[in-house]
Amino acid sequence: MSQHVGKCYCGRVKFYCDGDPFFTQYCHCNKCREVASRSRSDADKVGYGWTAGYLTSNFKITSGADNLEEIVKNNAKLLLCKACHGLIYGISLDKNKQAGIGINVNNFHFTDSMPESFKPVRHIWYVNRIVNFNDDLPKFKDAPKEQFGSGELWVVNEAENKLGLPFEYQQMPEYFDAHNISEQTEAKNRLIEELLKEQNVKTVLDMTCGTGSQVFYLAKRGYEVIGSDLAPLCLIKHEVKLKK
Numbered sequence: 001m002s003q004h005v006g007k008c009y010c011g012r013v014k015f016y017c018d019g020d021p022f023f024t025q026y027c028h029c030n031k032c033r034e035v036a037s038r039s040r041s042d043a044d045k046v047g048y049g050w051t052a053g054y055l056t057s058n059f060k061i062t063s064g065a066d067n068l069e070e071i072v073k074n075n076a077k078l079l080l081c082k083a084c085h086g087l088i089y090g091i092s093l094d095k096n097k098q099a100g101i102g103i104n105v106n107n108f109h110f111t112d113s114m115p116e117s118f119k120p121v122r123h124i125w126y127v128n129r130i131v132n133f134n135d136d137l138p139k140f141k142d143a144p145k146e147q148f149g150s151g152e153l154w155v156v157n158e159a160e161n162k163l164g165l166p167f168e169y170q171q172m173p174e175y176f177d178a179h180n181i182s183e184q185t186e187a188k189n190r191l192i193e194e195l196l197k198e199q200n201v202k203t204v205l206d207m208t209c210g211t212g213s214q215v216f217y218l219a220k221r222g223y224e225v226i227g228s229d230l231a232p233l234c235l236i237k238h239e240v241k242l243k244k
C-alpha cells in the first residue's frame with residue numbers, strides 16, 4: 001500500500017498517511033479562506049483550501065504535535081502549525097462525523113510527481129468563493145450530500161465568468177467599499193487631482209469606477225465626472241450613494 005508523508009511550510013510539524021486519499025477537493029468556505037490567508041506559505045494563500053479526505057485512523061502526526069494550534073470554527077476543529085500558521089488538518093467537532101479528516105494537500109511531499117489520487121474532484125462552498133474557476137470540476141453551492149451538504153450544484157454564470165470579475169465586485173460592494181476607503185484612497189485621490197490640474201483637465205471618464213471612490217471625490221471638487229463599470233452591483237451601490 002502506498003504511504004505519503006508531509007510537513008508544514010516551516011517543517012516543525014510532520015505527518016504520515018497510510019494509503020491514497022479517498023478524494024481531494026477545493027474548499028471555498030469561510031473557514032478555509034480565513035485559515036489560508038493566515039499561512040506563511042504562498043501555496044496556501046490562494047483564497048481557498050485544497051484538502052485530501054482520509055480516514056482519521058490512517059493519519060498520524062509524526063513530529064511537532066506540541067507545535068499545533070487549535071482553532072474551533074463552525075463545528076470544525078482546525079489544526080495549524082503555531083509557527084508558520086499553515087493548516088495541517090481539519091476535523092468535525094461532531095463525534096458522528098469524525099471518521100474522516102481533511103488534510104492540507106499543499107503540505108504533502110511527493111518524491112515523484114503528484115499521484116492521480118490527489119487530483120481534485122470538485123469544488124465545495126463555491127458560493128463563498130473569491131476566485132472563479134473555469135475548470136470542468138463539479139462546483140457545489142455548499143457540499144455534496146455525503147459531506148452533509150445540500151448536494152446542489154452552482155450554476156456558473158458564463159458572462160460573469162468571462163468578465164473575470166472578482167467575487168467582491170459581483171456580490172459584496174459593501175465590503176469592497178470597506179476595503180477601499182482608507183488613507184491610501186485619499187492620498188490616491190489627491191494625487192489624481194494634482195495630475196488633472198497639471199494637465200488642465202476638467203472632464204473625467206473613470207472607466208473602472210467600482211463604487212465610486214474617485215468619481216465622488218472629483219465630482220465634489222467641481223470636475224465633470226462619468227463613472228463606468230462592468231460590475232452591475234457596484235453601480236447599484238453607486239446610485240444609492242448618489243441619492244445621499
Ligand SMILES: [Zn+2]
Nearest residue numbers: 008010081084
Ligand atoms: Zn510550520
Ligand SMILES: [Zn+2]
Nearest residue numbers: 027028029032
Ligand atoms: Zn472549507
